[in-house]
Amino acid sequence: MPADASFGMSYWMRGTPSPDRPALAEDLTADAVVIGGGIAGVCTAHELVRAGREVVLLEAGRIGGGVTGHTTGKLTALHGLTYARLRDTHGILAAARYARAQQEALEHVVRLCEETGTDAELERAPSYTYVTDARRAEEIRSEAAAALEAGLDTAYVTETELPFPVAAAVRLDNQLLFHPRRFLLGLAQDLVARGGRVHEHTRVTGLREHADCRITTEAGHTVHARDVVVATHFPLTVHSSLLTRLTVRRELVVAAPVPTDQAPHGMYLTPEDRTRSVRTAPYDDGRRLLIVTGEAFEPGTDHTGERLERLTGWARRIFPGFGEARETYRWAAQDVRSADHLPYVGHEHPDTQHVFVATGFGGWGMSNGVMAGRLLAAHVTGGPRPDWTELFDPRRTLPLREFPDVVRAQASVARHYLVARPPRCTHMGCELGFNALEDTWECPCHGSRFAASDGRVLQGPATSPLENPERRSEP
Template identity: 55%
Template sequence: MSDQDPRGPTHESYWMASSESTALPPLDADLEVDAVVIGGGIAGLCTAWELQRAGVGVALLEADRIGTGVTGYTTAKLTALHTLIYAWLREEHGPEGARLYAQSHLEAIEHAAGLCAELGADADLERVPAYTYVESARRVEEIRAEAEAAREAGLPASFVKETGLPYPVAGAVRVEDQLQFHPRKFLLALARGLTERGGRIFEHTRAVGLHDGTRCRVTTESGAVVVARDAVVATHYPVFDRSMLFARLKPRRELVAAAAVPAERAPAGMYITPEQHTRSVRSAPLPGGGQRLLIVTGESFEPGTGSVEERYSLLTAWIRGRFPEAEITYRWAAQDNDTTDRLPYVGHFHPGTQHVYVATGFGGWGMSGGVMSGRLLASHIAGGPRPAWTELYDPRRLPRVRDAGPLLKQQAFVAKHFVGDRLHTSHVDSAADIPPGSGAVVRAGGHHCAAYRDDSGAVTAVDARCTHLGCLVHFDDAEQVWECPCHGSRFATDGSVLHGPATRPLEAREIPESPQDRENPADQD
């Protein structure tokens, strides 16, 4: 595909485009099982698989199709090298905390490789080194310290100045024997193995209510109820949050562009730099063997802030500057959740529960984190010895004094959007000002309305308040969806939920197109 191709790159992830679709039935009647897992991504499916293999009867509920959420839009690295984490872990949690973190992810990598072999999964699994690098000489000592801390934590890590990238670096941490794979093919193999063992998967089944007790009750959008001894919330961002984790989670989006390059020009290994709003580079095999797919991630940003198209332009320019032969064929976006203390939450959902569990906050490393979560949660529910890192990831851990800064910063960010967005005037004066293929927030009838004009000129308007906690949504001009800047919920232009924590759609609104009908900005919701 040339730069002049009017079609442009495919607005879909390669993982989705290169794997089969699923057509599993929705839940249409009440059900009773040993355990119910909510969420059909890598954390949910790994948890369900481990439970079923341990003899626990499982039902998995997925609001869309399995593997079509965050896992279907990842860069799919199975690595224990998580940018710059080990020097920080050693400082904050001591050498033992860093060692446990490394051990949990190294074991997850090997467990995933074992699962691929056990299931006969053709998941394009490749053993490659992983690198964290910098180009600035000012940060070389930081990289040296990270290499030392990672090695001390048990990783096969070293400091290097030479990599497989076609441009020079000032220094890098190299960790041997990491994995990259095709996440959708891996999940589809897991799903097949799960159902063959008697597990049940229900697609297009959105969970909208959870009653926590000695028997958990999960209510679905259709009204069907699942009763289970234990429930796992593995929806990336928790759709139920009695533990108030939303105060300790910060959503973050990153853009991905993929380009076909000659196989001999594709860098061998997985690379990431914290510089330049993050740049992550890897490649994946393409059919035929003559080319590989170069996958570049970057332009990290909070949902609902700034133009996404402008960020794609920056990422594309970076790729063409470093890989001139790259022919961009795919582009997509990924969403992650960062915790205030940089460690995931995996375990009991809150201090008052014995039967509800959660897995969230992987900070961009959900592939190894999802596999790790499945094993950890299965040990809670099915019994048996707990992993040594159980306490490290316990969601019930109290925020430390040193976490107050990040916690307050996140709440200030949410407050800024929750209050500040309401004090501003409308993004446009009226729906008449919205060009085709775009959207904006307009005040009409005493309400903030999210209005979208399609290419034919028809306008669709919905309530602009996110149904999670009421922040005003913003328009993503690249994916043409509404997204909440506070907690990352995403909605289609018709208001339907694409991504939680919201579980209810945005209500439809009638909106005039005349500028004379503009509301007084002082009249607030």
């Protein structure tokens, strides 16, 4: 599967052919409409079809072609330093419910692959969060204890298979590596076989909730449904109570095949060194593809090329075989974070009955996306809801200790509205920044992205293209 050093399409997308699902070409009526063909959207639509609902899934691009198709594809309940924070902020019961929701999502993926005959390259592997600075070892010890108390079989260790010493690490065994795009394509195929409809290349531009919900598309078609699930990360239409509690980040990814003796079996994450995430995946010729992620930044920020050089340089220092072969993959992922570090999955705002959202996964969308699919299906069908339903409710009260972070985030957003120079986002008028590495204009407020060549929308929530875009060189 040859690739070059150009920046763009992810490894998951490049080598996974799929049938091109036709764009919506007529008005429709359905029980439920799911907007977004990533892991949360496809899992939700699949659960609803299995429950006997008439479902239409609308995706602006290709299935798995957005955030899901640009992740590292880790399925783990160990989410960095999550459990100590959850315990201290929400209590140990909340941490236990979060842990159970994640671990159940992993096992649900295994069942779905078996039931649908999907080869998603599932591999069991240990997951680690580690530090090399001994001064941070106590953070790791606290995380290991909190995760263990939450019900995960974690261990505090000081040795790993990484080719350098670590000061401390949390280890959680029996987690999953998988191919996210193959997983979604398998679910989509089964969804259609069960009577669901999938329409790619169909951008939704409007949503109104009345006695029934009305969804309009860029091509002018309309879908009526009782219930709508918005699984587009930053919601297309968003209530002000949610708007102020979401922030957007992009992160760089580099990948290249390495000899098997250089390929770690486990998956690794450190909060140090601008974050570094490592995993491997099967590769065509028996080698392993080493995937390294890090260097998170606000969309539209300058110097993305320098960030990419730092990340690539780190990978080459740690894994000497990295980048020696001609196959090299380089891309970026984007995700949305919530103010209290918990996803928002449920009713979009207090006044809605039939519009639901799934967002705020904070970099852990693989397990949380599967969790969201099951939870949203329960909301729509009125079926039994798990005891962690309220933990993820978008209408929940924000803990007082999180308010300073919200104020800082909104102050950062506000400054992008005060400046006078164009261009501005067609979503809400935020000043755009230019990403020379990807040749895009990007919104730091809500994450919309536009092609510099012609202004077309690459990523929402914006639905209208830029007028008169211009390219710029990176300073």
